[in-house]
Amino acid sequence: MDSYHIIGGKRISGSHKLTGAKNGVLPILAASLVTGETCTIHNCPDLLDVNTMLTILKELGCKVQREKNTVIVDSSQLTQSYIPKVLGKEMRSSVFLLGPMLARCGAVEMSHPGGCAIGARPIDLHLKALQKMGAKVEEENEKLFCRALKLKGTTIRLDFPSVGATENIMMAALSAEGETRIVHPAKEPEIEDLQNFLNACGASIVGAGTGEIVISGGKPLHGAEHKVIPDRIEAGTFLAAAAVTKGELLLENAAPFQMASTLAKFREMGCSLRTEQDRIYLKAPQRLKAVKEIKTLPYPGFPTDMQSQFLTLMSLADGQSKMTETIFENRFKQIDALKNMGAQIELQGCSAKVIGVEELRGCHVEAKDLRGGAAMVIAGLAASGETIVEKICHIDRGYDKFEVALKNLGARIERIQEDEREKNYKCEKA
Ligand code: EPZ
Numbered sequence: 001m002d003s004y005h006i007i008g009g010k011r012i013s014g015s016h017k018l019t020g021a022k023n024g025v026l027p028i029l030a031a032s033l034v035t036g037e038t039c040t041i042h043n044c045p046d047l048l049d050v051n052t053m054l055t056i057l058k059e060l061g062c063k064v065q066r067e068k069n070t071v072i073v074d075s076s077q078l079t080q081s082y083i084p085k086v087l088g089k090e091m092r093s094s095v096f097l098l099g100p101m102l103a104r105c106g107a108v109e110m111s112h113p114g115g116c117a118i119g120a121r122p123i124d125l126h127l128k129a130l131q132k133m134g135a136k137v138e139e140e141n142e143k144l145f146c147r148a149l150k151l152k153g154t155t156i157r158l159d160f161p162s163v164g165a166t167e168n169i170m171m172a173a174l175s176a177e178g179e180t181r182i183v184h185p186a187k188e189p190e191i192e193d194l195q196n197f198l199n200a201c202g203a204s205i206v207g208a209g210t211g212e213i214v215i216s217g218g219k220p221l222h223g224a225e226h227k228v229i230p231d232r233i234e235a236g237t238f239l240a241a242a243a244v245t246k247g248e249l250l251l252e253n254a255a256p257f258q259m260a261s262t263l264a265k266f267r268e269m270g271c272s273l274r275t276e277q278d279r280i281y282l283k284a285p286q287r288l289k290a291v292k293e294i295k296t297l298p299y300p301g302f303p304t305d306m307q308s309q310f311l312t313l314m315s316l317a318d319g320q321s322k323m324t325e326t327i328f329e330n331r332f333k334q335i336d337a338l339k340n341m342g343a344q345i346e347l348q349g350c351s352a353k354v355i356g357v358e359e360l361r362g363c364h365v366e367a368k369d370l371r372g373g374a375a376m377v378i379a380g381l382a383a384s385g386e387t388i389v390e391k392i393c394h395i396d397r398g399y400d401k402f403e404v405a406l407k408n409l410g411a412r413i414e415r416i417q418e419d420e421r422e423k424n425y426k427c428e429k430a
Pocket of ligand 1: 026093120123124126127160162163164186304305327329370371
């Protein structure tokens with residue numbers, strides 16, 4: 001398993017062009033197979049999870065081509081409705097294929113995506129909604145069989161604004177009879193991007209980003225061309241690296257209006273920020289200020305995918321901070337590693353109390369999940385001495401050439417290729 005070797009203490013400064021949003025492109029790639037035609041997706045990042053999704057689409061019979069950051073998917077000839085276990089287990093986001101496959105061919109079989117590093121991640125909301133639309137769902141020793149001769153539009157009130165469940169319902173509703181209303185949907189920008197893509201394919205969807213999404217089913221769909229929105233979590237991650245190393249960073253191809261809650265917390269911690277249409281400029285203070293409490297919430301609240309990175313910032317801030325995670329039940333896995341580096345953190349239930357220290361010491365740590373791994377890299381960049389971050393496959397799932405971009409911004413970071421001994425390590429799902 002590859003690892004990173006980092007020599008800390010260098011300021012992260014310069015400019016970085018953001019790539020397309022991982023959590024935007026995954027449902028859009030899945031949705032493309034509903035059209036049965038050719039879709040061209042621009043600004044598609046080169047990530048492990050994206051490549052796994054493309055492999056699954058090929059397995060289902062799609063023709064897939066990649067030309068740099070443009071992916072072309074021709075779904076005219078689907079040859080199967082079964083997603084091999086090895087691929088389904090490889091990436092949780094295979095669950096996004098439930099809706100599109102039911103809409104396209106009325107059947108899908110996959111291994112239950114199961115839990116992952118950050119929590120149990122049930123899909124009960126997805127299945128309950130699809131059943132309410134008329135799908136038959138059977139679960140048999142880790143396998144999931146969904147069938148629907150005809151899906152019917154209905155009103156679905158989500159108990160929790162689940163991103164994946166909202167997306168699956170939107171995609172299944174494309175071929176449902178009549179209108180489907182999603183009440184209390186997720187409002188993330190990636191939902192709006194999916195709506196825009198599907199409407200470009202001929203769908204009729206309104207309300208993404210509001211408290212109710214309405215899909216008029218049965219519209220004839222066709223191929224389309226679409227540019228994925230920027231990755232707001234990649235943006236926040238790079239800003240965090242500059243913030244904690246006294247750096248200055250200009251982000252290009254950004255969407256600052258989608259990051260209000262995150263940018264507000266950078267300001268609260270003493271960073272000066274300027275934003276324009278598609279750029280964000282951050283100048284870090286000599287030392288970050290503690291922040292009384294950050295609580296992760298569904299969008300537009302503070303994103304859970306920025307929690308780990310801000311825990312690292314709090315570890316070095318001047319004073320006492322508190323981080324409360326309300327979305328996932330197991331997303332504080334890098335606390336022990338941060339404490340080995342000298343951080344003072346006490347976990348109390350779903351809150352972490354942090355007393356900032358002047359300095360972290362480099363040491364040998366392990367990435368436990370995607371954003372926790374990125375947070376450990378940020379800690380290593382800020383720490384004195386050398387840090388080794390093991391199992392960076394987690395990071396490769398969600399960041400496109402992470403170390404290359406950081407090196408261009410002044411970081412001393414090298415990727416150490418895995419050795420034979422660890423070749424068979426399988427990276428847990430994101
Ligand atoms: C998406 O995951 C993102 N992944 C996650 O990003 C992100 O953290 C999450 O939304 C929340 O914003 C992708 O888009 C590929 P949820 P998703 O359904 O859809 C519970 C990253 O780091 N829940 O909104 O799986 C669930 O257990 C990843 O890029 C149910 O109980 O998230 C969790 O506690 C990590 N039943 C909460 O809802 C369900 O049927 C939020 O889950 C579904 C979810």
